Amino acid sequence: MILDGKCPSGPLAEKWDRHRQDLKLVNPANKRKFKIIVVGTGLAGASAAASLGELGYKVEAFCCQDSPRRGHSIAAQGGINAAKNYPNDGDSIFRLFYDTIKGGDFRSREANVYRLATLSNNIIDQAVAQGVPFARDYAGYLENRSFGGAQVSRTFFARGQTGQQLLLGAYSALSRQIGAGTVQIHPRTEMLDLVVIDGAARGIIVRDLVTGKIFSSAADAVCLCTGGYANVFYLSTNAMGSNVTAAYRAYKKGAFFANPCYTQIHPTCIPVSGEHQSKLTLMSESLRNDGRVWVPAQKGDKRPPHDIPENERDYFLERKYPSFGNLAP
Numbered sequence: 001m002i003l004d005g006k007c008p009s010g011p012l013a014e015k016w017d018r019h020r021q022d023l024k025l026v027n028p029a030n031k032r033k034f035k036i037i038v039v040g041t042g043l044a045g046a047s048a049a050a051s052l053g054e055l056g057y058k059v060e061a062f063c064c065q066d067s068p069r070r071g072h073s074i075a076a077q078g079g080i081n082a083a084k085n086y087p088n089d090g091d092s093i094f095r096l097f098y099d100t101i102k103g104g105d106f107r108s109r110e111a112n113v114y115r116l117a118t119l120s121n122n123i124i125d126q127a128v129a130q131g132v133p134f135a136r137d138y139a140g141y142l143e144n145r146s147f148g149g150a151q152v153s154r155t156f157f158a159r160g161q162t163g164q165q166l167l168l169g170a171y172s173a174l175s176r177q178i179g180a181g182t183v184q185i186h187p188r189t190e191m192l193d194l195v196v197i198d199g200a201a202r203g204i205i206v207r208d209l210v211t212g213k214i215f216s217s218a219a220d221a222v223c224l225c226t227g228g229y230a231n232v233f234y235l236s237t238n239a240m241g242s243n244v245t246a247a248y249r250a251y252k253k254g255a256f257f258a259n260p261c262y263t264q265i266h267p268t269c270i271p272v273s274g275e276h277q278s279k280l281t282l283m284s285e286s287l288r289n290d291g292r293v294w295v296p297a298q299k300g301d302k303r304p305p306h307d308i309p310e311n312e313r314d315y316f317l318e319r320k321y322p323s324f325g326n327l328a329p
């Protein structure tokens with residue numbers, strides 16, 4: 001087994017730009033001769049399908065919900081990071097890169113994270129152009145909050161519904177391509193298997209979730225945008241439909257499966273209410289970093305919190321981690 005991430009060569013900040021420069025372009029007139037299958041219509045799938053359609057490729061998009069608007073990204077609440085440095089608090093592309101590498105326990109591929117940090121600014125511009133109603137300050141400028149343990153405020157948000165609002169933006173771009181005829185959408189369909197020819201993914205086997213009919217679709221390339229692996233923990237903030245079956249099929253057909261440990265933990269969920277429950281509901285990521293955490297300074301203090309005066313509270317995170325305070329993980 002050869003593990004080769006096919007990381008572009010060159011200095012970190014230039015790797016992807018160089019790679020893009022080295023790639024062969026496809027003649028615009030030839031693009032419509034290529035068909036691409038996109039499975040899943042969360043933020044990854046909806047935007048990939050819309051972008052590929054806009055570029056002129058023939059796209060078939062498969063979505064197990066009744067509409068791409070219900071792709072699971074709808075659940076994301078807190079916000080999306082970008083290194084715009086609007087608050088002038090010392091942010092930069094390198095600092096976003098560094099924080100993301102650190103947040104991933106130094107196990108992410110550096111070239112890809114650098115590209116994510118570089119593109120983060122374009123993504124905000126694109127989402128704003130699509131009409132995503134990000135929060136704004138009193139003067140009308142885009143608002144930022146501190147989020148996810150960072151010392152700078154770089155998170156763009158739309159109340160507690162950022163994922164839903166971003167998905168509506170991606171969905172409108174996708175709908176435009178569906179209307180233009182470049183993307184054919186198959187709602188309420190589930191990918192059952194991957195078709196591999198000579199080592200390349202060339203199609204999928206699909207079930208129509210309404211009629212039960214099983215059919216196949218062939219293409220020049222297949223993008224699996226089918227989301228995360230969280231359901232391995234049984235109850236998680238992902239719905240049961242986010243069940244990694246598509247990635248597992250690719251694995252069974254020879255693809256490498258890496259880093260299942262890359263699962264974000266949401267510690268603040270509404271408590272489990274009974275056995276009927278299939279998922280957890282996040283309370284609100286919007287509250288993170290806005291409050292202060294404390295315990296009674298006196299051990300065994302039984303008084304209700306509001307009866308404990310300020311000078312008898314121990315803000316232990318601020319005491320133990322003076323520079324990160326309540327942002328400490």
Ligand SMILES: Cc1cc2nc3c(=O)[nH]c(=O)nc-3n(C[C@H](O)[C@H](O)[C@H](O)COP(=O)(O)OP(=O)(O)OC[C@H]3O[C@@H](n4cnc5c(N)ncnc54)[C@H](O)[C@@H]3O)c2cc1C
Pocket residue numbers: 039040041042043044045062063064065070071072073074075076077078079080081162163189190191192225226227228237238241242243244245246266282285
């Ligand atoms: C509660 C919650 C809060 C979050 N908050 C934030 C946040 O504040 N900021 C942030 O940056 N990130 C946040 N995230 C993470 C972020 O939402 C996800 O990483 C991101 O939306 C994933 O997008 P995706 O398109 O890769 O996958 P998804 O949005 O999961 O889309 C994949 C889609 O594929 C479908 N699918 C799966 N298998 C198949 C199959 N076999 N056939 C057909 N379709 C299939 C799924 O139903 C799903 O709709 C949050 C996540 C959750 C769950």
